[in-house]
Amino acid sequence: MDNDVKEFEEKEIEHEKALEVAIEKQDNEKLKDIVEQMHPIDIAIALEDSDDEDLTYIYSKLNDEQIAEIIEQADEELQIKMITLLEASRAMGVFEYMSKDDIVDILGILPLNKRKELINLMRSGDKKIIQELLGYDERTAGGIMTTEYVAVSDSLTIQQTISKIKELALKTEVIDTIFVVNHKKELIGSVDLRDILVAPYQESLQHIMNENIISVTPETDQEKVSLLVSKYDLRVIPVVNKRNSLLGIITVDDIIDVIVEEYQEDMSHLAGTSVEETIYSPIKDSIKMRLPWLMVNLVTAFLASFTVSMFEGTIDKVTALAAAMPIVAGMGGNAGSQELSIIVRSIALGEASLQENWTLIFKKALLGIINGAIIGLFAGIILYFMYGNIYLGFIIFASMIANLVIAGVVGVLVPLTLKAFKVDPALASAVFVTTATDVLGFFIFLGLATLIIHRLV
């Protein structure tokens, strides 16, 4: 790591400690001074372990805007603690400084009665917006959009637009893109603020606006939104209803959160754990998150075990087969993981679907034959030299080809099928693929051995 960033991080840690000391000693001067210097997210991190007394002290010293910034950045647990401790009337003041989508996110995690209490205290205009936003699934465009945007009428001149922007600037999340609506309030275009700044004052807004805009509806899945934003390098994407009225916007910083969330979810699900687990999770949470997956895999492992036990008679005659079993299972498992990582990523990027990808399965089968033959050749030769039996080499060669074909075909078919049934392919694929490569792999390997048992003993 380079020194500049290291220095910055050291300063951060120093601030955190100073903040803790200021709170402990209730040093008002010091507290205000430190809070001024720190970023809200760092304050939120420092406050994670603080108790009600600490928070009450902080509430008495900070203003509504500062509290709003800290709550916005806090993790869910701290958000619940902070809002619950805040008097309802004060909460209204704090909400004034928060964007509607953040308020909705917080309301969404509160107990129902607390949520209702707060909503009832809101001004009727705000109440309506908040209730509408609460109606959207939190993983859709409606769930992550904000209603703080600048929309101006297409009949304005540049000069009028600039005055309008100045008037709205402080209340919005994004001002570098201005949305343009017609008299029916339909979204008809967008204008880059830089184009407004350099255009002549009397020019009509219509002349410089970009009509070719990409929008989503509130129901659009957040992953889809993130794909559009990253493909077209957008800094903001508008959300419209079926009549093309502008409902809200989604900003790029929320999209980054979505991208990180979706990837972490895929990684965790492929490995059979939960996206909520971190290295800081208490042991009981780790057990709760991992044990179900291990149990499912225990069933899989027993299926493989039953398959092997069917051939105990064969193994009894040729124990070398037992020694070769880890090779069959290991290589099938590895090839399956390779396949899954590629397909799950493709599905996330919207590239792969069951309808379009029948040819893909033949391609993967061919890949399995080639890789299997190469790996099988090496494995077969080594086993031949170990046990001096050419037939043992041959059956490992054949089994390796079969198992890598299975890994490839099942590795494509399972996630695409799960996707078609709207099940998260990352979550459930691994167990099916492992079962297939283990059970079929052992069956083919030990079955072949049983067929030519007289050549092996």
Add this chain to the structure above:
Amino acid sequence: MDNDVKEFEEKEIEHEKALEVAIEKQDNEKLKDIVEQMHPIDIAIALEDSDDEDLTYIYSKLNDEQIAEIIEQADEELQIKMITLLEASRAMGVFEYMSKDDIVDILGILPLNKRKELINLMRSGDKKIIQELLGYDERTAGGIMTTEYVAVSDSLTIQQTISKIKELALKTEVIDTIFVVNHKKELIGSVDLRDILVAPYQESLQHIMNENIISVTPETDQEKVSLLVSKYDLRVIPVVNKRNSLLGIITVDDIIDVIVEEYQEDMSHLAGTSVEETIYSPIKDSIKMRLPWLMVNLVTAFLASFTVSMFEGTIDKVTALAAAMPIVAGMGGNAGSQELSIIVRSIALGEASLQENWTLIFKKALLGIINGAIIGLFAGIILYFMYGNIYLGFIIFASMIANLVIAGVVGVLVPLTLKAFKVDPALASAVFVTTATDVLGFFIFLGLATLIIHRLV
């Protein structure tokens, strides 16, 4: 998928087809019309399979700005093809419309002689910037920054700042954040454009600027930059040298690319394939990317196989042991994958390091004991009922605990050690962890069986 986005995607496909037809028929009118309506990224995707003749025709009909936009969005292969086909003098014209960081990215993938030819044709000012940017590692802040930003002197008034912004607006990538430098050209603050727009004309810029800015140096790793941007919800981050002079900026759309790249790399590496492999990769590329990993794993599998072969005498006496082997290996492998996915993500987020995480290892060992005991109890009971031998149940119980402890400890220790040696933990961890769980797992299971063999037969 909702209809709005679907409609948009259908239009996209229609455009693509129309573009192909226009190129094939060399229909000039149609071509210009379609290009106007399409986003450059979609044009680039449509052109991926086009030949030199198609591209030459397009070059003759589109202007430099349009070509620049397409090249910026093209994938590497198409970029090389397009630039190579472009006359050097025309390339200079096209570069006028591209940001310096994009030009540098393209020069970086060109053959050395072509790169030199183009650099030599540049104006000396541009040449200097380009050569400087080319000097940075492409995975650092210097490698992804752009030099198109707005920096103004702290001595300006708001009115002067606005004129300056208007003057520079069209040449920059970001205008919603304006950087402020002092007379020594040191970066001393930043101003939000919205604050400039609402401030009184005669106010001094110094009064409204934010001095608390986060910057990186050109050497900062791109992953570190992306962590800062996503933690602090930044839309742009400045890059400064040791004397705090502003060298460039990194915009949030480039950060999204970094985040996607780093996650895809972790996912692919954990599964033992390459981030370059997609479902569209030709078979020979898939073989090249996967075979080395399968070969490494073949060595691992043989280590496990040798371990088993040491105990062939024991298996010969009790073939039920062979049937139980997949359970030992399978559960160890799964627990190891779970651990790796958590640790690799923590390392990527900068949370885990070898120095600070000794306690983590004890925690993982404890987790292994608890999960191992629960899983082992189930497995032991089932095996007892299958074979009617309580001792077989006992050794699978003990082995399961041992193997899950191994998975946890090795799963933490290996990636952290690799990280300490600056090796990508995602790439190399899986093979070490699998080897440990397979080899030690079989050794413990079959070793215990050998010790109490008289109880098993």
